[in-house]
Amino acid sequence: MVNIKVLFVHSHTFQYDDEGVVYSDGKLPYEVWRRYLNHFDELVVVGRGRKIKDNKILKEANVSSGHRVKHIFLPSLTDIKRRIRNKAIVVNRMEEIISEVDAVIARMPSEYSEIAIRIAARNKKMYGVELVGDVFNSLWNHGHIFGKLLAPISMLKNKKIVKQAPFVLYVTQKQLQEIYPNTTGRQVGCSNVEIPSVDEAVLLQRLERINATTAGKKIRIGLIGSYASKYKGIDTAIRALDIIRQSGHNAELRVLGNGDPARYIKLAKELYLEDKVFFDGSLPGGGPVLRWLDEIDLYIQPSKTEGLPRSLVEAMSRGCPSVASSVGGIPELLPPEHLHPAGDYRQLAGKLLHLLKDQTSMAEAARRNFAHASQYSSPYLNKIRDEFWHEFAAAVRTGRDRVETISKMDEFEVL
Numbered sequence: 001m002v003n004i005k006v007l008f009v010h011s012h013t014f015q016y017d018d019e020g021v022v023y024s025d026g027k028l029p030y031e032v033w034r035r036y037l038n039h040f041d042e043l044v045v046v047g048r049g050r051k052i053k054d055n056k057i058l059k060e061a062n063v064s065s066g067h068r069v070k071h072i073f074l075p076s077l078t079d080i081k082r083r084i085r086n087k088a089i090v091v092n093r094m095e096e097i098i099s100e101v102d103a104v105i106a107r108m109p110s111e112y113s114e115i116a117i118r119i120a121a122r123n124k125k126m127y128g129v130e131l132v133g134d135v136f137n138s139l140w141n142h143g144h145i146f147g148k149l150l151a152p153i154s155m156l157k158n159k160k161i162v163k164q165a166p167f168v169l170y171v172t173q174k175q176l177q178e179i180y181p182n183t184t185g186r187q188v189g190c191s192n193v194e195i196p197s198v199d200e201a202v203l204l205q206r207l208e209r210i211n212a213t214t215a216g217k218k219i220r221i222g223l224i225g226s227y228a229s230k231y232k233g234i235d236t237a238i239r240a241l242d243i244i245r246q247s248g249h250n251a252e253l254r255v256l257g258n259g260d261p262a263r264y265i266k267l268a269k270e271l272y273l274e275d276k277v278f279f280d281g282s283l284p285g286g287g288p289v290l291r292w293l294d295e296i297d298l299y300i301q302p303s304k305t306e307g308l309p310r311s312l313v314e315a316m317s318r319g320c321p322s323v324a325s326s327v328g329g330i331p332e333l334l335p336p337e338h339l340h341p342a343g344d345y346r347q348l349a350g351k352l353l354h355l356l357k358d359q360t361s362m363a364e365a366a367r368r369n370f371a372h373a374s375q376y377s378s379p380y381l382n383k384i385r386d387e388f389w390h391e392f393a394a395a396v397r398t399g400r401d402r403v404e405t406i407s408k409m410d411e412f413e414v415l
Contacts, residue, residue, distance in 0.1 A: 003041040004396055007097060008033075009116045010107035011078075013048040014064055014071060022065035023052070025226075025258055026285035027310075029062035033069050035385060036105065039393040042068050044101055046094070046112060049073025062285055072097060077111050080146055094119055103127060103396040109135035109158060117161055126396045128167035131176050132192055134328060137305035141231040141342075167392050169385075171308045172329035186391055190384045191329075193310040197377045198317050203370045205294070206319030210362045213297065219251040219356065222296030222320070224289070224311035225303070227279065228259030233302030233325060235267055236345045240302070242271045243349035249356060251276070256292060258282040293318045298352060304342045306330055313376045316369035321362045323351045333372065338365065 015023045028045075036043050045064075049071070065071060074093055075086035094115050098104060104120040104127040106113035113129075120127040135158045139151040162168055162180040170176045173189040213219070221241065225232030234255060241253045253276065255261070261279040268277040283289050289311075293299065299315035299322040306328035315322055316333065324330045325348075326339040340347035355362050374380070 004103070004393070005042040005044065005101045006036060006040045006396070007044045007046060007101040007104045007116065008036065008107070009046040009094075009104065009110070009112050011048060011110040011112050012107075013050055014073070015050050015052050015061065016065075016071075016073075017052050017055075020065070021063060022049075022071045023061035024064040025282065026062055026289075029064055029285065030066040030069065031062075033064075033066065036389065037068055038386065039389045040396075042070070044097060045069060045071045046074060046097060046116070047071070048076055061282075074112065079144075091115055091119075098123065098125065101125075102399075103392075105130065105392075107132055108161070109133055109138055109154065114157060114161065117165075124399075126166065126392070126399050128169065128392050129162055129165045130169045130171070130192065131162060131180060131307075132171045133307035134176065134179060134305060137327060138231070141304035166395070167388070169388055173332055175329045175332060176307070186388070188384060188388045190381055190388065191308050191313070191376055193308060193313045193376055194378045194381045195314060195317050195373065195376050197379065198370070198373070202294075202317075203319045203366065206366050206370070207363055209297070210321075210359055210366060213359060213362070216250055219249055219297045220295060221251055221253050221298045221300060221352065222256070222293065222315070223253065223300050223302070224256045224315075225301075226257045226259050227255070227261040227264065231304035232257070233300075233304055233342070234261075234264050236302040236325075236343055236348060237300055238264060238267050238271065238273060238277055239345035240300075240349040240352065241273060241276065243346065244352060244356075245273070245276065247349075247353055249353075251356075253277045254280055254292075254296065256280050256283060256289070289314060290318060293320060296320055298323070298355060300324060300348065300352070301330065302340070302342070302345075302348055303327055303330075308332070313373055317373035317376070319366040319370040321355050321365035322369060323348060323355070335368070 012028055033043055074090050077083045077086055098119045103125055104116050106117050107130040117127050136151045136155040139147040139154055159180055162182055165182060166185040168182040168185055168187040170189045171192045223237050225234060237253055244251045268274045283292060293315050299320040301309055301312045301324035303325050308329035312324055312333055322334060323338050324334055325342040327342050331339060340351055
């Protein structure tokens with residue numbers, strides 16, 4: 001059987017060392033590539049790349065490179081100057097890459113993915129879309145006027161792409177489907193977040209922690225999000241902490257992530273919270289992050305835009321009572337009483353205070369979150385995902401066989 005080579009494309013930033021080993025911050029480690037390698041022979045991964053300057057990253061990141069996976073890095077298109085300088089380079093390079101693969105898997109939103117899909121469609125190559133977020137919210141909350149100008153245009157382009165795609169995998173069950181409907185292709189709702197099955201002992205340990213909460217006891221509020229991002233709501237969390245502290249609670253905020261937290265340290269100092277806000281750096285995915293979550297009393301995800309956040313699902317799987325913004329797929333994870341409008345730190349603080357005043361409510365939230373997180377366990381999701389990619393692989397092979405048959409006929413006629 002002829003080998004099938006597939007391109008996976010997204011604007012994710014990978015890091016690489018002198019030996020050519022590629023690392024990811026936990027979102028796209030090698031384990032994720034196994035989802036595709038179960039159905040295809042080779043995987044070419046296109047994204048952005050950055051040389052590792054500080055070797056301490058090796059302790060915090062996960063290896064992304066491995067057997068049957070090849071990484072290719074393209075120039076950035078993240079601002080106007082880079083877009084003008086690099087767009088033609090990216091398009092030409094993408095043309096070359098797609099000419100050498102049999103199909104394209106495009107994770108969106110991502111301008112690399114938009115380019116790849118246009119090229120694949122023009123060359124009549126099978127493609128599938130993984131829709132992991134709302135491009136409008138992502139650009140609108142980017143923090144620059146350039147993002148706000150692009151937001152409605154990109155949203156219209158993404159709607160057209162998703163509507164016409166032959167295969168679409170949504171990470172939500174209904175939220176993204178309603179905004180970006182697909183009318184003719186094979187579609188499925190399946191989170192790109194998956195967690196191992198969790199033992200019931202984790203919930204019992206959480207309930208013991210809640211029962212041990214007494215007046216005056218230090219409360220740890222946790223948040224996972226890149227410090228470099230302006231839309232993870234870290235500023236909202238710090239302002240909410242200020243209200244909680246003024247209400248008399250001995251609370252602190254712990255933030256797990258990568259990047260430079262300088263702007264948030266400055267905000268904490270302005271609010272006299274510099275000794276109550278801690279930036280714990282980044283940790284490898286899996287056990288280290290879960291152990292960090294086990295030391296948190298309340299988890300928050302006050303993002304300004306999201307698809308379906310892995311960190312929130314992981315927190316729920318540890319029985320963490322949680323409060324989050326009502327963006328993206330988050331309302332599919334938490335009930336309305338634990339949601340707040342994005343950027344509204346007063347409502348975030350109010351919902352956290354309600355939980356802190358009532359151990360019964362905290363315990364109920366812990367039980368509910370733990371049970372709901374089971375829907376994101378690996379065995380449950382793998383079955384749905386495998387069926388989807390099996391169908392995609394069959395379509396790719398059918399198309400490959402048809403093209404090869406036509407090519408042989410043309411060759412025969414020429415002879």
